[in-house]
């Protein structure tokens with residue numbers, strides 16, 4: 001595992017002028033949940049950060065919580081605990097830190113979204129009415145990043 005991560009910075013595929021920036025501290029949290037042994041279950045959480053105009057700046061990823069249902073090939077997030085963290089950050093930051101997306105792990109070296117993932121993200125992005133970021137953490141070093149706007153989900157390229 002790399003001990004120091006560079007931030008991820010890329011262009012929002014829906015808007016050439018908009019960037020997606022993910023802080024290294026967020027990537028370090030995600031690294032902890034790679035399913036790099038067969039014993040590790042799927043993990044997931046939500047992504048929090050700032051919307052600055054069309055830019056997405058991710059500063060926090062929530063960790064799996066006690067009530068989440070987790071197995072090697074599935075992750076079912078109990079919304080309550082994650083939502084509570086989001087509410088707390090929103091209040092502490094004077095309504096600056098917002099809910100920006102979701103992450104979960106897959107036991108795959110080159111992860112790609114399942115049809116269930118895509119349908120869930122489409123519903124979420126459509127209901128939020130704003131660009132949302134989605135991350136799948138692979139079991140090695142490769143992750144999948146995408147942005148959803150309405151029912152369109154587009155993979156980010158680097």
Ligand SMILES: [Zn+2]
Nearest residue numbers: 106113114117
């Ligand atoms: Zn998935």
